[in-house]
Amino acid sequence: MYRIAVLPGDGIGKEVTRGAVKVLQAISDRFGHTFQFSYGLIGGEAIDREGTPLPEQTLHMCKQSDAVLLGAVGGPKWDKNPPHVRPEKGLLQIRKEMNLFANVRPVTFYESLAASSPLKPHVIEGADFVIVRELTGGLYFGKPSERRVEKGEEAVVDTLFYKRAEIERIITFAFTLAQKRKKKVTSVDKANVLESSRMWREVAEQVAKRFPDVQLEHMLVDNAAMQLVRSPKQFDVIVTENMFGDILSDEASMLTGSLGMLPSASLSVDGPALYEPIHGSAPDIAGKNKANPLATILSAAMMLRLSFGLTEEADVIERAVKQVLNAGYRTADIAQHGDFVLSTTEMVEKVKDAI
Amino acid sequence: MYRIAVLPGDGIGKEVTRGAVKVLQAISDRFGHTFQFSYGLIGGEAIDREGTPLPEQTLHMCKQSDAVLLGAVGGPKWDKNPPHVRPEKGLLQIRKEMNLFANVRPVTFYESLAASSPLKPHVIEGADFVIVRELTGGLYFGKPSERRVEKGEEAVVDTLFYKRAEIERIITFAFTLAQKRKKKVTSVDKANVLESSRMWREVAEQVAKRFPDVQLEHMLVDNAAMQLVRSPKQFDVIVTENMFGDILSDEASMLTGSLGMLPSASLSVDGPALYEPIHGSAPDIAGKNKANPLATILSAAMMLRLSFGLTEEADVIERAVKQVLNAGYRTADIAQHGDFVLSTTEMVEKVKDAI
Ligand SMILES: CC(C)[C@H](C(=O)O)[C@@H](O)C(=O)O
Ligand SMILES: CC(C)[C@H](C(=O)O)[C@@H](O)C(=O)O
Numbered sequence: 001m002y003r004i005a006v007l008p009g010d011g012i013g014k015e016v017t018r019g020a021v022k023v024l025q026a027i028s029d030r031f032g033h034t035f036q037f038s039y040g041l042i043g044g045e046a047i048d049r050e051g052t053p054l055p056e057q058t059l060h061m062c063k064q065s066d067a068v069l070l071g072a073v074g075g076p077k078w079d080k081n082p083p084h085v086r087p088e089k090g091l092l093q094i095r096k097e098m099n100l101f102a103n104v105r106p107v108t109f110y111e112s113l114a115a116s117s118p119l120k121p122h123v124i125e126g127a128d129f130v131i132v133r134e135l136t137g138g139l140y141f142g143k144p145s146e147r148r149v150e151k152g153e154e155a156v157v158d159t160l161f162y163k164r165a166e167i168e169r170i171i172t173f174a175f176t177l178a179q180k181r182k183k184k185v186t187s188v189d190k191a192n193v194l195e196s197s198r199m200w201r202e203v204a205e206q207v208a209k210r211f212p213d214v215q216l217e218h219m220l221v222d223n224a225a226m227q228l229v230r231s232p233k234q235f236d237v238i239v240t241e242n243m244f245g246d247i248l249s250d251e252a253s254m255l256t257g258s259l260g261m262l263p264s265a266s267l268s269v270d271g272p273a274l275y276e277p278i279h280g281s282a283p284d285i286a287g288k289n290k291a292n293p294l295a296t297i298l299s300a301a302m303m304l305r306l307s308f309g310l311t312e313e314a315d316v317i318e319r320a321v322k323q324v325l326n327a328g329y330r331t332a333d334i335a336q337h338g339d340f341v342l343s344t345t346e347m348v349e350k351v352k353d354a355i
Numbered sequence: 356m357y358r359i360a361v362l363p364g365d366g367i368g369k370e371v372t373r374g375a376v377k378v379l380q381a382i383s384d385r386f387g388h389t390f391q392f393s394y395g396l397i398g399g400e401a402i403d404r405e406g407t408p409l410p411e412q413t414l415h416m417c418k419q420s421d422a423v424l425l426g427a428v429g430g431p432k433w434d435k436n437p438p439h440v441r442p443e444k445g446l447l448q449i450r451k452e453m454n455l456f457a458n459v460r461p462v463t464f465y466e467s468l469a470a471s472s473p474l475k476p477h478v479i480e481g482a483d484f485v486i487v488r489e490l491t492g493g494l495y496f497g498k499p500s501e502r503r504v505e506k507g508e509e510a511v512v513d514t515l516f517y518k519r520a521e522i523e524r525i526i527t528f529a530f531t532l533a534q535k536r537k538k539k540v541t542s543v544d545k546a547n548v549l550e551s552s553r554m555w556r557e558v559a560e561q562v563a564k565r566f567p568d569v570q571l572e573h574m575l576v577d578n579a580a581m582q583l584v585r586s587p588k589q590f591d592v593i594v595t596e597n598m599f600g601d602i603l604s605d606e607a608s609m610l611t612g613s614l615g616m617l618p619s620a621s622l623s624v625d626g627p628a629l630y631e632p633i634h635g636s637a638p639d640i641a642g643k644n645k646a647n648p649l650a651t652i653l654s655a656a657m658m659l660r661l662s663f664g665l666t667e668e669a670d671v672i673e674r675a676v677k678q679v680l681n682a683g684y685r686t687a688d689i690a691q692h693g694d695f696v697l698s699t700t701e702m703v704e705k706v707k708d709a710i
Contacts, residue, residue, distance in 0.1 A: 074547065088547040118478040118585050139494070139515065145550045154519040156554040157497065164509040190598070192429065192443040195500045199511040222605035229584055229609040230473050243545070247602060250577035254584040 001034040002308055005065035005272075007058065007094075010044040010087060011281025012291035012344075013071020019293030019348035020069060020300040026352045027304070027313050038065070042094065043073025043087035043281075053090030059097055067307040068098075068274040069300060072281040087281075096136050100266035100274055101166070102173045103133040104302075105249045107232070107262065112325040116257025116334045119229065124255045129235035130177060131252060133245025134170040135266055137162050138196075140242045160196050160241070167203045173267075174239035175211040182236035184215045188224045188244055200241070221248075228252050249278060258333040260292030263299035265306055273307050275299040285332075289343040292331040294321055297351055320354035356389040357663055360420035360627075362413065362449075365399040365442060366636025367646035367699075368426020374648030374703035375424060375655040381707045382659070382668050393420070397449065398428025398442035398636075408445030414452055422662040423453075423629040424655060427636035442636075451491050455621035455629055456521070457528045458488040459657075460604045462587070462617065467680040471612025471689045474584065479610045484590035485532065486607060488600025489525040490621055492517050493551075495597045515551050515596070522558045528622075529594035530566040537591035539570045543579045543599055555596070576603075583607050604633060613688040615647030618654035620661055628662050630654040640687075644698040647686040649676055652706055675709035 006021060008014040021037060028035050040058035047053050053073070062068045073087040083089065094100075109127045117124055142159030149155065171187065178185045187204040189197035201218055208216040219227065221244050227234065228251055240248065253259045259279040266274040277295030285291055298321060305314035329350050330339045342350065361376060363369040376392060383390050395413035402408050408428070417423045428442040438444065449455075464482045472479055497514030504510065526542065533540045542559040544552035556573055563571040574582065576599050582589065583606055595603065608614045614634040621629040632650030640646055653676060660669035684705050685694045697705065 083550070083553070086547065092548070118475055119473055120475055123473040140548055142512065147550065147554065150518065156517055156519070156551045158515040158549045158551045160494065160513040160515070162511055163505065164511070190601075192441065193447070193495055193598075194513045195438070195502065196511045196513045198438070199502065222601045225580065225602045225606035226609055226614065229606060244602075246545075246577045247580045247599075251580035251584060251606065254581055259581065 001036055002067070003036045003038065003065045004303070005062045005068045006037050006039050007042040007062070007068060007070045008039070009042050009071040009073040009281065010075050011072055011283050011286035013043070013073065013281050015289065015291050015344045016277060016293045016296035017069060017071040019344055020296040022348050023297050023317060023351055023355070024300050026355045027317065030316075030355060031313055033310070033313075042070070042090045044075050044078045046090060047078060047081070047085050047087065051085075053085060053087050054093045059094065062094065062098060062272065062274075065272050067272050067303045069296070069303065070274055070276040071296065072277065072279065074281045075283045075286070092140065094274065095266060096141065098271055098274065099136065099268040101134060101136045101269070102170055102267045103135040103245065104177070104265045104267065105131040105133065105252075105262060105278055107131065107252045107255055110256055110261070110322065110325055113257050113261070113334055115336050118254055118257070123230075124232060127232040127255055129232065130181070130237050131245055131249045132170065132174045132177065132237060132239040133249060134166070134240070134242050137166045138242030160194070162196055162199070164199060164203060167200050168207060171204050171207045171239055174237050175207055175214050178214045178237040179211060183213055184217065184236035186217045186219050186224070186235055186238045188219050188221050188238055188240035188248065190221050191218070192220065196241070224248060225251060253278065258292060260295050260331065260333040261298070263295050263302050265299070265302045267306070273303070275303045289345055290332055291344050292333045293344050293348050294331075297321060297348070316355055317351070320351050323354045324350045356391055357422070358391045358393065358420045359658070360417045360423045361392050361394050362397040362417070362423060362425045363394070364397050364426040364428040364636065365430050366427055366638050366641035368398070368428065368636050370644065370646050370699045371632060371648045371651040372424060372426040374699055375651040377703050378652050378672060378706055378710070379655050381710045382672065385671075385710060386668055388665070388668075397425070397445045399430050399433045401445060402433060402436070402440050402442065406440070408440060408442050409448045414449065417449065417453060417627065417629075420627050422627050422658045424651070424658065425629055425631040426651065427632065427634065429636045430638045430641070447495060449629065450621060451496065453626055453629065454491065454623040456489060456491045456624070457525060457622045458490040458600065459532070459620045459622065460486040460488065460607075460617060460633055462486065462607045462610055465611055465616070465677065465680055468612050468616070468689055470691050473609055473612070478585075479587060482587040482610055484587065485536070485592050486600055486604045487525065487529040487532065487592060487594040488604060489521070489595070489597050492521045493597030515549070515598075517551055517554070519554060519558060522555050523562060526559050526562045526594055529592050530562055530569050533569045533592040534566060538568055539572065539591035541572045541574050541579070541590055541593045543574050543576050543593055543595035543603065545576050546573070547575065551596070579603060580606060608633065613647060615650050615686065615688040616653070618650050618657050620654070620657045622661070628658070630658045644700055645687055646699050647688045648699050648703050652676060652703070671710055672706070675706050678709045679705045
């Protein structure tokens with residue numbers, strides 16, 4: 001029996017997690033597994049109901065589970081809230097509290113979606129890489145992060161902080177992953193400006209010595225933002241700081257034409273992992289049964305593979321998604337002029353049928 | 356008489372500034388202006404010859420000039436140097452010392468270059484926007500930026516710092532620019548995570564009140580990185596923090612297919628401005644007469660317009676560049692299979708001929 005904590009969150013988070021749970025149920029029917037789902041509040045709805053974006057009870061439930069499936073958090077309703085009662089704070093807190101230091105964002109080219117990408121087919125055809133984003137440090141978590149008065153003037157400060165051991169941990173993770181893939185790590189930093197990046201580069205060099213079969217390349221973050229668009233096929237595993245990873249992975253989603261296609265896994269050293277689509281809560285289409293559930297369904301597949309070791313089951317989901325796309329089924333975000341557009345629930349049914 | 360300080364710097368910096376100076380001479384011949392050029396050291400060569408990336412003498416000369424034209428700095432030779440004797444430090448210092456707070460990076464779509472862009476033509480056709488990057492604050496300049504030992508562990512810190520007045524100055528600049536353009540400002544931040552971004556957003560709202568004819572929109576930096584690729588036509592003026600601007604502008608260069616096409620201006624409140632291509636020193640092709648001089652030539656055009664008020668002359672250069680591209684002339688970076696590839700000096704001659 002696998003215990004899965006489901007945190008639908010806000011906006012389309014509810015719809016897409018519902019879809020992924022249905023797909024997981026289809027897998028359990030076919031393979032005879034038992035998935036036990038328990039539900040918790042996070043984000044805006046948790047603020048409304050419990051006064052905090054990450055209730056103690058939710059965190060407890062997640063820590064007791066074998067894996068967590070999260071939808072998305074946030075919405076205009078809470079945008080003016082003070083920092084500690086913002087939906088996003090719940091997400092940042094759960095990452096920190098569960099020690100989810102490694103965010104893994106695979107970017108896969110889908111032949112059948114080439115038309116939805118703003119990039120030319122020859123640029124993206126065959127691209128297949130993973131962005132490994134450090135998730136519990138860097139500019140997101142450094143202290144101080146505050147307003148202050150300096151020489152009588154109003155000012156503000158945020159802090160990019162890393163312990164050397166944190167850098168080493170994420171880079172080692174990236175090398176281990178690359179060893180199972182195309183054996184190349186691109187470490188992205190801004191070593192010509194930031195001291196943290198210079199340490200990052202040093203650590204990367206050191207870690208590389210332990211992986212003689214993996215090639216290490218350094219790339220400045222501005223150049224990386226360009227290269228992702230210019231020639232994404234050059235990449236295998238990209239590893240980078242939290243904020244840089246946030247920016248680069250959203251950019252990279254354009255290879256598939258939509259954020260609605262990209263799953264992610266957030267892993268800790270030994271506790272349960274968390275799986276979530278990289279897209280947000282999309283308040284504009286929330287509740288309209290329009291959202292693309294595939295990123296969350298693909299996140300569930302990552303869960304089966306990485307948390308439960310259910311490789312075949314994960315493959316079945318991923319193949320089902322490909323098959324559905326090949327058959328021409330599209331949600332609005334990936335539809336082209338003339339395509340027949342499916343709702344969220346219809347797309348989920350198609351994937352279930354294919355399983 | 357206009358006094359122009361020329362800082363060729365390292366790598367292809369020398370070749371591209373030489374080209375731009377020739378083009379400026381062609382303009383002076385045609386329009387009867389006198390441009391007086393004086394040359395200074397910066398970057399790696401300054402380190403080699405003077406022991407510092409920004410010699411006092413260079414800074415003095417620049418401050419006495421009417422405008423500065425810079426090539427590029429940096430190269431592998433100095434990559435292992437300690438931070439204060441790195442070529443890039445010279446660039447950061449001159450920006451800070453001359454108070455060049457507003458970096459203006461126009462992104463123009465060239466019909467004739469649509470084939471070199473990795474983006475589909477319908478995505479980029481007609482795109483025309485400007486990235487306004489704050490250049491003397493933010494994550495680049497905040498203190499502390501240092502290694503430290505925390506609870507017995509090695510650690511490192513960088514700091515994103517702004518005075519409220521600095522944020523207000525750059526946002527006001529962006530609104531003033533938008534007023535002369537399509538009247539839309541996209542303020543890019545990470546307000547769901549960073550305190551500095553929340554102040555940034557507040558200030559943007561306040562400044563917007565003084566510009567009722569200009570539309571203000573906020574966009575998260577991860578989303579902006581995606582939107583630049585997905586639908587760049589939506590933008591008019593983008594304004595953002597130093598590090599964010601560095602990343603987004605390199606990414607945006609892909610609309611034209613090459614970093615070798617993008618000029619920039621760095622402006623201060625009342626001192627001389629600095630003009631430089633956004634590309635770097637490209638050590639791999641340095642000295643080979645292969646570099647694309649157009650970004651620097653277009654930077655010189657910006658100088659004529661913004662520092663000297665020579666609008667017609669600037670137009671003449673920009674039209675000459677378009678004409679040369681329309682005629683099919685290409686340096687290697689923007690050439691397609693089958694194109695006849697020109698050297699740096701040949702490209703400069705073509706532009707001169709067109710003037
Ligand atoms: C919602 C937000 C706090 C979050 C982040 O910035 O990490 C999101 O953009 C993501 O990438 O998961
Ligand atoms: C060379 C480097 C320090 C510089 C920067 O990061 O500002 C460059 O990338 C730029 O964009 O002008």
